[in-house]
Amino acid sequence: MQPESQVIGLKKQKLQKIIDLGINPFPNRSKRTHKINILRENQDEFVKQKQKVTICGRLDAMRRQGRIGFGNVSDDSGRIQIFVKKDVVGEENYEIFKLLDLGDFVQIEGECFVTQKGEYSVKAHKITILSKNLRPIPTVKEKIVDGKIKRWDEFSDIELRYRKRYLDLLLNPEIKKTFEIRAKIINEVRNYLDNKGFLEVDTPVLQTLYGGANARPFITHHNTLDTSFYLRIATELYLKRLIVAGIEKVYEMGKDFRNEGMDRTHNPEFTMMELYQAFADYFDMMDLTEDLIYEISKKISGSENIIYQEQEISFKKPWKRASMIDLILEETGFDASDFDYEKIKKFCKKNEIEIEPNAGAGKLIEELFEVFVEPKLFQPTFVIDYPKEVSPLAKTKPGNPNLVERFELFIAGNEFANAFTELNDPIDQRKRLEAQAKLRELGDLEANVVDEDFLEALEYGMPPTGGLGVGIDRLVMLFTNNTSIKEVILFPQMRPEI
RNA sequence: GGGCCUGUAACUCAGUGGUAGAGUAUCUGCCUUUUAAGCAGAGAGUCGAUGGUUCAAAUCCAUCCAGGCUCACCA
Numbered sequence: 001m002q003p004e005s006q007v008i009g010l011k012k013q014k015l016q017k018i019i020d021l022g023i024n025p026f027p028n029r030s031k032r033t034h035k036i037n038i039l040r041e042n043q044d045e046f047v048k049q050k051q052k053v054t055i056c057g058r059l060d061a062m063r064r065q066g067r068i069g070f071g072n073v074s075d076d077s078g079r080i081q082i083f084v085k086k087d088v089v090g091e092e093n094y095e096i097f098k099l100l101d102l103g104d105f106v107q108i109e110g111e112c113f114v115t116q117k118g119e120y121s122v123k124a125h126k127i128t129i130l131s132k133n134l135r136p137i138p139t140v141k142e143k144i145v146d147g148k149i150k151r152w153d154e155f156s157d158i159e160l161r162y163r164k165r166y167l168d169l170l171l172n173p174e175i176k177k178t179f180e181i182r183a184k185i186i187n188e189v190r191n192y193l194d195n196k197g198f199l200e201v202d203t204p205v206l207q208t209l210y211g212g213a214n215a216r217p218f219i220t221h222h223n224t225l226d227t228s229f230y231l232r233i234a235t236e237l238y239l240k241r242l243i244v245a246g247i248e249k250v251y252e253m254g255k256d257f258r259n260e261g262m263d264r265t266h267n268p269e270f271t272m273m274e275l276y277q278a279f280a281d282y283f284d285m286m287d288l289t290e291d292l293i294y295e296i297s298k299k300i301s302g303s304e305n306i307i308y309q310e311q312e313i314s315f316k317k318p319w320k321r322a323s324m325i326d327l328i329l330e331e332t333g334f335d336a337s338d339f340d341y342e343k344i345k346k347f348c349k350k351n352e353i354e355i356e357p358n359a360g361a362g363k364l365i366e367e368l369f370e371v372f373v374e375p376k377l378f379q380p381t382f383v384i385d386y387p388k389e390v391s392p393l394a395k396t397k398p399g400n401p402n403l404v405e406r407f408e409l410f411i412a413g414n415e416f417a418n419a420f421t422e423l424n425d426p427i428d429q430r431k432r433l434e435a436q437a438k439l440r441e442l443g444d445l446e447a448n449v450v451d452e453d454f455l456e457a458l459e460y461g462m463p464p465t466g467g468l469g470v471g472i473d474r475l476v477m478l479f480t481n482n483t484s485i486k487e488v489i490l491f492p493q494m495r496p497e498i
Numbered sequence: 499g500g501g502c503c504u505g506u507a508a509c510u511c512a513g514u515g516g517u518a519g520a521g522u523a524u525c526u527g528c529c530u531u532u533u534a535a536g537c538a539g540a541g542a543g544u545c546g547a548u549g550g551u552u553c554a555a556a557u558c559c560a561u562c563c564a565g566g567c568u569c570a571c572c573a
């Protein structure tokens with residue numbers, strides 16, 4: 001009682017009593033004949049036949065009254081009441097029942113019946129302890145009112161929910177649905193791509209050079225080689241090597257790591273799907289993205305619409321496609337199509353947009369887009385044709401040396417996908433990476449580094465290729481109606497506790 | 499990093515300068531069809547941490563720690 005340690009002490013005393021009775025509180029084996037949902041599904045028949053069942057689960061409520069008692073047992077399929085009567089289980093077994101704590105795993109051998117108050121229950125003939133609880137589980141009580149679950153003392157502290165996710169899942173069962181949907185989405189992405197003939201691969205997480213995105217990496221050390229390694233920030237450069245290798249359709253789904261700020265939409269490690277398709281371009285990638293997410297919507301929500309934060313999002317094809325320059329013009333009346341640095345800079349200053357020292361016209365245009373357009377893109381929108389300056393791995397748009405064939409997909413004001421017609425000209429690619437390296441020298445810690453092996457691979461020849469990256473965590477947020485990435489990652493990154 | 503907010507018992511929360519509270523959980527007793535079981539009683543706290551103001555601090559001030567929202571940053 002007193003502090004938690006005393007409660008734990010009491011539980012350990014009970015444990016000792018159980019041991020003294022010659023009972024193993026942590027037996028190696030259990031024997032279950034029915035899961036709880038099976039009992040529910042066959043209620044009428046089981047009650048009629050007084051069906052003998054053995055259920056296993058966690059004891060999560062107890063109401064004892066003298067020589068009888070009720071409890072609730074949960075497994076992953078449901079929850080059911082147990083009824084324990086001293087006359088039925090016998091003196092010795094009733095003593096064991098009295099030694100049970102909430103949180104214990106138990107095995108109940110008994111028969112199905114209905115209580116006087118009409119509650120479908122298992123009348124215990126024998127109770128077996130499967131695993132003794134030694135730490136008090138926060139108590140959540142619930143009652144169904146008008147078909148809705150009303151809870152008292154809900155386990156709701158956000159920090160605790162994330163730090164002790166096992167308790168969150170145990171005490172807030174609906175959280176599990178988020179992760180079931182997450183698994184479904186990942187399966188659907190995989191099925192979709194496998195069916196289209198994409199080969200799933202694994203490329204290194206530990207890399208001697210990192211690239212494929214603008215981000216600061218995590219650095220680690222290999223003891224035997226006495227070398228620094230980077231945790232990958234993207235899979236791009238390895239997957240393109242596989243396109244060089246003649247694998248025409250390839251994808252990888254896995255964790256990327258970026259050593260950057262954390263907020264509602266960023267976790268240091270996150271799940272990304274990247275795919276590359278030879279003899280394709282960014283238009284093909286748009287079609288694929290559209291179709292993939294449309295199919296996910298049909299699978300997950302059963303329709304081409306979802307409700308996100310009380311607004312309807314429609315995935316009905318085709319989605320809006322608009323160029324970045326046009327969207328800026330629409331929102332602000334400002335025409336940036338000439339890439340006139342002084343003019344654009346003046347407009348940025350007028351609108352109090354911060355100008356980084358090394359930013360050129362392209363970077364400023366992107367800033368304008370982010371400030372004026374991005375938050376307004378609620379329905380799925382492909383924003384196409386990005387400034388070359390901010391896209392070192394994408395191919396130039398024919399007829400406009402300032403632009404590249406690139407798009408990002410925006411839904412509900414957030415970025416969901418990034419894709420381009422991949423740059424396969426090794427000479428141009430070298431120039432672009434060297435320009436990035438210069439930015440690094442000027443202090444841009446997120447700029448790309450020159451990857452000589454990647455450039456060498458391109459020199460062997462890479463076919464025209466379309467590439468696409470999709471943030472899986474954000475997709476899950478969208479389809480589970482969450483606004484924080486921490487809600488869709490089981491164990492989100494938290495500051496260590498002191 | 500800035501602004502705003504939060505941190506009190508295992509859980510959910512009251513408590514704005516004067517002896518730390520409630521419900522649930524826990525423990526004891528009663529109770530043979532309960533279900534947020536009930537009734538009676540008991541125990542339970544470094545009031546996030548440190549320093550300061552004061553006769554007196556959970557309460558006021560400062561710093562720090564952790565978290566949330568938001569802005570910035572991170573395309």
